[in-house]
Amino acid sequence: MNNQDRLQIAIRLIVNSFLLWALTGLGWPAQAQRFISGYVKEKESGEPLIGASVFIPGTHNGVATNSSGFYVIKLPDNDSLKLIASFIGYRSVTKVILPGRDLSVDFHLDRGLELEEIKVKAPLMSENRFGSNAMEIPVSELKSLPSLGGQTDLVRSYQFLPGVQGGTEGKAGMYVRGGSDDQNLVLLDGFPLYYINHLGGFTSLFDPEAVKNFKLYKGGFPARYGNRLSSVLDVSLKEGDKFQRRNTLTLGLISGSFSSEGPAFKEKGSYFISLRRMWLDFLTRPASYLVFERSSIGYNFYDFNSKIIYQPSPSDKFFFSLFSGDDNLMLDYRNKLFSPGVRSYQRNRWGNFLTASRWEHTFSPQLVLNTRLSFTKYRFLDKDYYRNEPLKTGFNNDFRSRIRDFGWNNDLDIFLSNHWQVKAGAALVLHLFEPGNTKIRNYAKGEVFSDKAFSNLTPVWESTLYIENPVSFNRLNLNAGFRLAGFYLKNKTYLYPETRFSSSLELFKNIRLKTSYAEMHQLVHMFENQVAGFGTEFFFPSTASIAPSWSRIASMGLEKETENYQSGIDFYLKKMGNLVSMKEGESFQGNAIDWEGRVVQGTGRAKGMELFLRKKTGDLTGWISYSLAKANRRFPGINEGKPFPFSFDRRHQLNLVVSYQLSEEWKFAADWVYGTGYPITLAIGKQTILTPAYYNGEITDLYKNHSSGEYYGGRNGFRMKDYHRLDIGFTHTRQKYGKERIWNFSVYNVYNRQNPYYYFYKERKPWQGDYTTELYQASFIPIFPSVSYTLKF
């Protein structure tokens, strides 16, 4: 850290301290007041409702529940008044608060439509009034959308939101506002995961039956989030039914899931477990065993979620979570495919493991502490075995890549008034990186080859300090935050002060002007083993010579939100630096020697406009969104040092999502997506090259001219054909004998659009001397119907 860095940190500390002091000094009129606090929960299950509004009717005076469903509101103590709790999809509950002292008041909301007309005004302190670019669609609404293979996927559903790209079939991911897939911070109950997509991105690892809330931030990140450049996906899992045991069984064409929830600890707690497994291997293994003569091929994945909550007293709540999700790929080859006595198999496994505990302690309604301990592991294993009995030889090749994180986080929620709630926290994380370890054993020679140059455990400490100051001045809401991120390597320390700011100004009734600015830094870099579609991710940390990447995101927009509708327009500009790529012609996998010398760091820019219109209530719900975007990258030595389009740069994207309740039992849903084709690198020309030739004694004859060279023009200089697709689905729900049965019928890619996967050239009939060269397109998933059955009992 040089003097300039230190000066920058000092200046920012002073500015933020001043801001805090200024806000502290503002104050509000002092009067006799008391605190009303408690939880807002679902009546049927006791599940806390996150982001529910608690307010005094007819005013904006109100608050929103936090991630535990907890609220606290300050009220005058000399009047009796009404307090309403409301949440989308639930009937509001009104309670009369009599004059007196501090009170604990819980609200239990029933699912369904409002029985009477209640004018719900978003409370001043609800998060969506602070100008962050956060989007949240209720999970219950997402679950009715059409699915691929009978599995509703929450991440795929969010790809219909403006500013979010999903890639293409086989290369799906989540690309937010020109950012790459590794730039998303994915939090499961507040704990980070490295890998969120199963094979090819066809489905994510979030079982929809286990998820309670699903929130995506595209910009204006609150200071509590960090260490990723482009987005935050905050996923909360269900806590489990507090009153009765419930089970859910879902069977799809290629996968199924089971979940169970219920009370625990004599109604002082609850549990939730869910297991989902893909069973494609149950079909492919016996089939391939028969077809390929005792060789077999199989693929499966599983996700396991469990959560136990124990609340021994009103002020203490303990959470224990365990998540494990893996993809498994198995290939077995036996005798007849090769020759007698030969056996070979390959195993690939990759996924996350997370175990965590959280203690939520309420010192007083105004001061709540959350302490979390976590262990996260990402691993990728590749095991190749080959044995040739007749030749008495064989080999065993193991490749392993993994990261282990040990985290300790502390978050304080400080309630100062109905207009000012401070959040502050500190965290310490130990990352143990082991990006690649290759071990090869040759049985015949007794040799063991190890490539450990890139596999040494690299410990990196990460520290975080942050403070957020959400304040409300009636029409103006501000959240000024500051985050100090530190990365401590063996020979290098990186310390970054980060400014976070978001605001919302109510210009007219329900119309707000939103602005935000965020600075982010990212320690972890990712390379994909660059094989189209089925790339394998390798994560590695910054080093003394490879600095953490950074981003600066500014956005501005207008938003109008009413009870029934939400609409908005956003403009954003994002700059990124210290992005990582391999130098032209270099590859990552295979060896590790001098790998840092083969890496190059560059910059990225993204800008765009997003439009969004959503109908939230009624029989007909859904949204339409449009994005106009441009994103590029620039690396020294790549594309002659000139900027080139980001691989998932999409100029126009239009999404339409509709859900319609046809009758009490039948529901129809459809989505349609249109997007400009992604850029790829395609040969546009041919050139003569010099290649080594057969040596005939003349040195200059070492090389000869050959006509086979390809010329590509600029990187990503060719646009594939536009992408569009329509999916439809019908859901039939019936209650019978106390059980709920749900049939889901979906058709993916209804009109069988052949969307481009990649392009290639082909000579027409070379065997007949016709070398006319033509361009071809390969597509991936044609029309794909599916069905699933869910039983809740």
Add this chain to the structure above:
Amino acid sequence: MNRFFLLLGLALLTSCLQKVDMEVEQIPHQLVVNCFFTEGEAFRVHVSRLAAYTDLSDRNIPNARVTISANGKSLGTLTYLEKGVYRNPAILPQPGKLYQLTVEVEGYPKATAQDSLPHPVFIDSVTYTPKAGKYDDGLDYNQFSVWFRDIPGKTWYSIVIIPYDIFSSDPVIAAEGMTGEDFVSWFAFSDTLFSNQFYGLKINVGDYYRDVDNCKILLTSGTYHYYQYLKRLLKHDSYSWEDPFKPYYPVPLYSNVKDGLGVFAGFRCRPYNLDISNPDSDE
């Protein structure tokens, strides 16, 4: 993993291929100029044009004006021979001079490039080990250990062993991003891992070349442009043909030709003959 995806991909893709009629970007109007030069051999320059991918017509250019200069002074022009090749037997490269190449063709931007000859490298000795190891499938391979002293300063090399396709797990080759499974005609490498040292480079060849009694080892020193061109050329594959598992990005060819494409680079090489029927009797 790829075998699984190959089967899966074939099943899904075979019905999803279609010929498309799309406008591919116009190629720039540029010359392609190729010349590797070495001491004692006259400059021989190949001139052609960049052509559209679907263009099947002859690309060689017979009417170019090709000029060689040294240290800014013109040495003369080269004469057209055939198939795009230009040569002047009187202009011979010499060490210590910086050569400039200029190619002018009417209707094309003037292409220029410059380079010099590197210092020479000499093989000290070669150790040949038959049946030095086994492939994964149990077949034997033989190994050459090529000993030489690194030239002072930053240096670049290539190696060819005639008549073999070669592969190597040597750290120096691995550091260039090549794996022990890459069978190639040559390797290009830098002295990053053995700077100013005496080094024995291990190169493997298959044991199935039964009739070979003599081989030639061509350890070549080259300039940076020479090294970059050959290194990129190794990974420059036929990217544009049908392959669902192709890398995200192809490897473009290296060029040091200004306002054109191709390469103009110097190298030096002294072949080393080895009788492998009797490995001790080297030259």
